[in-house]
Amino acid sequence: MELTLLGTAAPEGLPRPGCPCAGCATSVGAHARAATAVLVDGVLLLDATPDAGAGAARAGHAPSGIRHVLPARPAEDSPAGAQLPGLPQAGRVPAGQQLVAASGHRVRAVAVDVPGTGYAVTGPDGTRALYLPPGAAPAEPTEPTEAAGPSGPAAPLPGNRNGDGDGDSDGEDVDRPYDVVLADVLGRPEALARLRASGAVGPGTDVIAVHLDHDDPLGAELARRCVAAGARAVPDGTAVLTGRPVPAPTVPRRTLVVGGTRSGKSLQAERRLEAHPDVVYAATGGGRDGNPDWVHRVHLHRERRPAHWRTVETRDLIPLLTEDGPPLLVDCLASWLADAMERIDAGDDTAWLGGGQQKLRAQSVELAAAVRAARRRVVLVSSEVGSGVEPGTVRQRRYRDELGWLNAAVAGTCEEVLLVVAGQVLPLKG
Numbered sequence: 001m002e003l004t005l006l007g008t009a010a011p012e013g014l015p016r017p018g019c020p021c022a023g024c025a026t027s028v029g030a031h032a033r034a035a036t037a038v039l040v041d042g043v044l045l046l047d048a049t050p051d052a053g054a055g056a057a058r059a060g061h062a063p064s065g066i067r068h069v070l071p072a073r074p075a076e077d078s079p080a081g082a083q084l085p086g087l088p089q090a091g092r093v094p095a096g097q098q099l100v101a102a103s104g105h106r107v108r109a110v111a112v113d114v115p116g117t118g119y120a121v122t123g124p125d126g127t128r129a130l131y132l133p134p135g136a137a138p139a140e141p142t143e144p145t146e147a148a149g150p151s152g153p154a155a156p157l158p159g160n161r162n163g164d165g166d167g168d169s170d171g172e173d174v175d176r177p178y179d180v181v182l183a184d185v186l187g188r189p190e191a192l193a194r195l196r197a198s199g200a201v202g203p204g205t206d207v208i209a210v211h212l213d214h215d216d217p218l219g220a221e222l223a224r225r226c227v228a229a230g231a232r233a234v235p236d237g238t239a240v241l242t243g244r245p246v247p248a249p250t251v252p253r254r255t256l257v258v259g260g261t262r263s264g265k266s267l268q269a270e271r272r273l274e275a276h277p278d279v280v281y282a283a284t285g286g287g288r289d290g291n292p293d294w295v296h297r298v299h300l301h302r303e304r305r306p307a308h309w310r311t312v313e314t315r316d317l318i319p320l321l322t323e324d325g326p327p328l329l330v331d332c333l334a335s336w337l338a339d340a341m342e343r344i345d346a347g348d349d350t351a352w353l354g355g356g357q358q359k360l361r362a363q364s365v366e367l368a369a370a371v372r373a374a375r376r377r378v379v380l381v382s383s384e385v386g387s388g389v390e391p392g393t394v395r396q397r398r399y400r401d402e403l404g405w406l407n408a409a410v411a412g413t414c415e416e417v418l419l420v421v422a423g424q425v426l427p428l429k430g
Contacts, residue, residue, distance in 0.1 A: 001105075001123035002041055003180060003240040006055035007034030008233070010134055010213035011073055013049075023214030031218075033236055036210040038131055038182060043103045045069045045087065046119055046131045053086040059237055063087060068101060072133040074115035092117055112136040120178070127242035129180040130200065134211040136184065137191030138200075177202030179242040185209035185231045186216045189274040190306050192229060197277035206246040207231035221425050227251055229275035252415035252430055253377055258384040258407055259420035266331055268420050269381045270305060276377075278326035279309045282317060284335040315339050321370035327377035333410065334383035337364070337403050347395035357398075364406045372413035382407050384419065 007013070014033040015024030027033065034055065038046040042061040045052060045068065053063035069090040084090065093099050093109035095117060100106050104124030112118045116133035123129075132138070181201055185192055186209055195201040209231050217225055226233050227249040234240070255272055259265035273279045305311070309329075312320070315336055320328055330336075340363055344356040371378060386404055391397045411417045416430030 001121070001125065001127050001129060001242045003129060003182070003242065004039040004042075004056070004059045004061065005182075005208070005210070005234060005236060005238050005240065006037040006039055006052055006059065007049060007236050008036055008210045008212055008238075009033035010211050011035050014212065014214060016214055019214060021214050023216070023218060026218055027214065030235075033212060036134070036182075038210075039066070040105065040121055040129070041103065041123065043067045044101065044105055044107065044121065046121075047072045047133070048084055048087065048090060050084060052084060055236075059239070067103065068099065068107075070099075070107065070117075070119055072117050072119060072131060074133070093119070111139040113139045123242065125243060127179045128176075129182070129242055130178045130195075132181075132183040132191070134184050135187050137188055137194055175199075177205050179204075180206045180208065180240055182208045182210050184211040185229050185275065186225060187211060187213070189229055189271075190308075192231070192275040193277040193306070193308070196275075203248065204245070206240065206242075208240065209233045217425075220427070224425070224427070225271060228272040231275070251377070254371055254374060254414040255379045255416040255418065255430075256382065256407070256411050256414045257379065257418045257420060258382045258411075260384055260387070263420045264423035265383075265420040266381055267423075268418065268425055269329060269331065269379045272379050273327050273329055273377070274306060276327050277308065279306070280320065280326055280328045281305060281309050281311045282320055282328060282330045283311055283313045284315050284317070284330065284332060284339070285313075317367060318370050321367075321374045321378065323376075325376050327379070328374075330378070330380045332381035332383065333367075333406060334385075334403055336367075337406055338399065340364075341395075341399060341402065346398050347393070349394070352398065357402075360402060361405070364402070364409060367406070368409040368413055371410055380410060380414075382410070 013035045014027035034051065035049045037048055037052050037055065039056055039059065039061060040046065042065045045066050048069050048071065056063050056066065063086040066087055069084065069087050071090050071092050093107060095109045095111040098106060098108045106122040108120045110118030110120050112132060114136045116136055118130065118132045118136060118138060121129045178200055181195065183191060185207065192201065192207065201207060207230055209226050212233065216222065222233055228251060230249055230251065232249060257265050257269040317330060317336065340360055344359055345351040346356060346360065371380065383403065384407070385400050391400055411429065414429065417428040419426040419428050
């Protein structure tokens, strides 16, 4: 199949009409994006915008060749029931039912967990693609599948020869991964994680981020976020061929994210792994003896993390780094170092000069070596200090110096190093 992306943006497009934000201000010219619409082999249109016919013509497909217009977005955002210029009447396939087109395409409507409809398309060549509406993930199997959506009964399409609602796929091989998935990767990364966990997305699946909005990162950071999710973003008008090998995104095995206090470094680190179905989160901060402010910070972190992540509160990072397993997120090295310094009583001159510094440095070397040798995906968070005033105590100065040394040692082992300033990501390496 050939999937032509007539648009790749959220329903209002980029730039949004009348929006003065920075994202919209820079989404002009070659960076502008129309609302997401996908043309399949020139005959099936998944979602539609008023200029979809013109977009198809620009892509080399005669609008007169389009036989079916299938809305995926909610009824209030889609032209279902409306006549678009030069296009057939739009109609939504009821969830769980299937359209068998004269062209040989089979389209199964997939129930999603937000208003709207997903579509699984099988081409005449047997290749398969999944298209999800904005902010959507496939509904859990336990949720009821109904032909009527939240906006009322759905109109069956002409030619739907499998409209009995039994979910029969007419021989569709639903046990193998899709060849292409088009989804809201940045808005619903956990949806991609669930698709991976179920086997619907495999190593060879071409995952394309669509429904991009003005709050999403732009430029190089968009590409980095997509790569971290095992996906890619493409410009409007791109034609994607199913069944053809696509080079897998080169995901760095080791990433270090550094930044100042409240810079957003932890959030940016978490975003690098949020599309994975299983993640181990190593929290090195400990309880801080019930300090209320610290307990509140820990609570905010836990609330933000995906529910399916497994949290391990430990400062013993070497075993986690040396064993195989799912991706590991360490937050953070600064807390690990603070604990290591406390154990050797770094504030005492006798302990520090009598071998404490050498012992601490050896632990830092061992940690950096474990990061270098790690076989699993690792994302580490650390604080960047030393840009402010001179610390007031000897212990604080020693902590500043040792953290700078540790950050440099770990950064030297990583393929990717990111600096976060005011919530913005600056690549330092990779």
